[in-house]
Amino acid sequence: MTSTQPLTRRSGPRRGTLRIGTRVAVPFHVSAVVVGLATLVLLGVAAAATLTMGRLGIELADIPSVLLGEATGKDAFVFDRLRGPRLAVAIATGAAFGLSGALFQSVTRNPLGSPDVIGLGAGAGAGAATVALFLPDVVPASVGALLGALLAMGLVYVSTGTGFRSPGRLVVAGIGVAAMATAVTQYVVYAVERDKASSLAAYVNGSLAARSWDDATVIWIVLLGCLPLAALLARPLTIGEMGDDLSTGLGANPGRTKTAAVLLSIALSAGAVSVAGPIAFISLTAPQIAKRLTRSTGPQLAVSTLLGALLLVAADLAAQQLPLFDDLPVGIYTMAVGGAYLGFLLVREWRRQPA
Secondary structure (H helix, E strand, O other): OEEEOOOEOOOOOOEEEEEEOOOEEEEEEHHHHHHHHHHHHHHHHHHHHHHHOOOOOOOHHHHHHHHOOOOOHHHHHHHHHHHHHHHHHHHHHHHHHHHHHHHHHHHHOOOOOOHHHHOHHHHHHHHHHHHHHHOOOOOOHHHHHHHHHHHHHHHHHHHHOOOOOOHHHHHHHHHHHHHHHHHHHHHHHHHOOHHHHHHHHHHHHOOOOOOOHHHHHHHHHHHHHHHHHHHHHHHHHHHHOOOHHHHHHOOOOHHHHHHHHHHHHHHHHHHHHHHHOOOOOHHHHHHHHHHHHHOOOOOOHHHHHHHHHHHHHHHHHHHHHOOOOOOOOHHHHHHHHHHHHHHHHHHHHHHHOOO
């Protein structure tokens, strides 16, 4: 039996408790639920627009039959080969990036932190570039990206001397590894033939073009496998944001929580870059927007996940439909939006400081 307790007012956002039976009680912020539901609605609108807009768009009235597998002809081809897999990959990839960023920012207590900061995206790009140069048509770029991301994280782990338990050392080591990986990528782009360099540059910037249902299956398995683990970390991460001493006094293990959260963040990002390339700024902006919209404490994992999906689907919709450019890699759009948002944060901080 499921029930909810009456909401109580506190100094912060309103809270409630969802009770499932007599033993399970799940606390929640009302503002987080409202923002999450609104984001889910907007995500549905963006997904519908992705399927219906443009010359090959499916009629809105035909969407239910298409989703049920009852469509034939053009609609079936567009959904099965062109827009369906791309949309499925965009939703799961954006969600994975958003959740990954929320985990990482909670551990580092740094609003500008993301897995990209510790070199995961740069490592993925270097891996894809390396197989394109030395093993073309033998190893897929997605496999190279995954191996490059894992190698970069291995180097960061060894370089810190404390594994993933020290966020400060993690960021410093990651910056160095990212610089080396970027140098490898730039060398390969310069060395390979022009046609190969163009396709490689699209992947390194992050692209959702020509994705298949196999790609969608991979990233959805990664996402659905990581979601329960992230839910288990939600409470320890919320306690951890109060400081290591207090969290230890409340029975948590800060070192173990940090390591688990970073590993989970890496797994989510690695899965995402393996199917879509190192798409920038989703993992940075989604958690910050979630914090500002909900005005609640804690890492806001669920809202960050939904916002990550919405941001990437909206960016990919722009990549497909804007008439100024011919299907630019979606990563270029997310870089533009992320850079603007980062500038907004910097200006806001400057204005807060006394003259």
